Amino acid sequence: MKIDLTGQTVLITGAAGGLGQAMAATFSEHGASLILSDLAMGKITEADQTFATTCDVTDAASVRAMIAAGVDRFGPIDIAVNNAGISGPHGKLTELSADDWSRLLAVNLTGLFNSLQAEIPAMRDHGRILNIASLAGISGAPGLAAYAATKHGVVGLTRSLAHELKRQKIRVNALCPSFTDTPMLDAMGLEKSRLHSPLNALGRFGTAQEMADAALWITSPANSFMTGQAITLDGGISAL
Ligand SMILES: NC(=O)c1ccc[n+]([C@@H]2O[C@H](COP(=O)([O-])OP(=O)(O)OC[C@H]3O[C@@H](n4cnc5c(N)ncnc54)[C@H](O)[C@@H]3O)[C@@H](O)[C@H]2O)c1
Numbered sequence: 707m708k709i710d711l712t713g714q715t716v717l718i719t720g721a722a723g724g725l726g727q728a729m730a731a732t733f734s735e736h737g738a739s740l741i742l743s744d745l746a747m748g749k750i751t752e753a754d755q756t757f758a759t760t761c762d763v764t765d766a767a768s769v770r771a772m773i774a775a776g777v778d779r780f781g782p783i784d785i786a787v788n789n790a791g792i793s794g795p796h797g798k799l800t801e802l803s804a805d806d807w808s809r810l811l812a813v814n815l816t817g818l819f820n821s822l823q824a825e826i827p828a829m830r831d832h833g834r835i836l837n838i839a840s841l842a843g844i845s846g847a848p849g850l851a852a853y854a855a856t857k858h859g860v861v862g863l864t865r866s867l868a869h870e871l872k873r874q875k876i877r878v879n880a881l882c883p884s885f886t887d888t889p890m891l892d893a894m895g896l897e898k899s900r901l902h903s904p905l906n907a908l909g910r911f912g913t914a915q916e917m918a919d920a921a922l923w924i925t926s927p928a929n930s931f932m933t934g935q936a937i938t939l940d941g942g943i944s945a946l
Pocket residue numbers: 719720721722723724725726743744745746761762763764789790791792793813817838839840841882883884885886887888889890891
């Protein structure tokens with residue numbers, strides 16, 4: 707199966723993070739032009755086929771400006787990967803501060819809302835949207851209850867939009883990784899060894915590259931009949 711995205715424009719939010727960087731490199735290797743954004747640029751650099759800019763997804767005006775500038779450079783969006791997200795502190799819901807709750811909603815849900823509102827009118831017909839949810843978007847996550855609530859919201863938006871966007875024939879799916887070795891795991895402040903689930907048939911974390919390869923295939927023209935789905939990459943955890 708050859709995936710050639712030459713001439714196609716791919717937008718990725720949260721592009722400086724673990725999954726974001728892997729997805730940017732993977733889409734670029736397959737010929738796409740990239741609109742990359744993040745709160746801070748980190749290792750993202752401008753290149754011939756890459757437009758990169760800072761953007762806080764919680765700020766609707768900033769998202770609109772980022773997308774307008776990117777579309778000005780490369781033309782309408784073919785693939786939008788809504789990836790920016792935070793996990794919040796690990797702990798019981800009763801111990802979560804109201805500020806942490808609000809921040810999780812602002813980034814993971816309002817940030818997605820802002821991105822979708824700005825990108826959908828800027829997309830070509832037959833475009834593809836991939837929302838990065840989580841295994842916590844389809845099952846409970848004790849210690850990360852607020853995060854799970856936001857990711858269930860991401861899946862709800864995904865399923866609804868798959869039907870709302872049928873006139874434009876835009877496919878909308880969600881990717882639901884389990885623990886994946888990126889800076890997000892470090893930010894949770896937990897011993898990584900404690901995160902291994904006995905239900906994980908493969909006995910290891912996912913890698914950012916595995917998620918990027920899945921993102922490429924899910925959004926590719928080779929996967930033309932899938933929409934409204936929440937696809938788990940979780941080493942088999944959800945199989946039990
Ligand atoms: N790593 C995991 O175990 C895991 C598992 C399931 C789902 N996910 C999801 O994958 C996505 C990517 O996570 P990651 O593992 O690469 O984490 P990461 O922390 O490496 O990357 C997340 C990126 O999002 C950016 N970001 C945060 N707030 C933002 C904002 N307000 N505006 C713009 N950008 C913002 C960060 O700067 C960072 O670069 C997230 O949505 C996360 O919830 C991750």
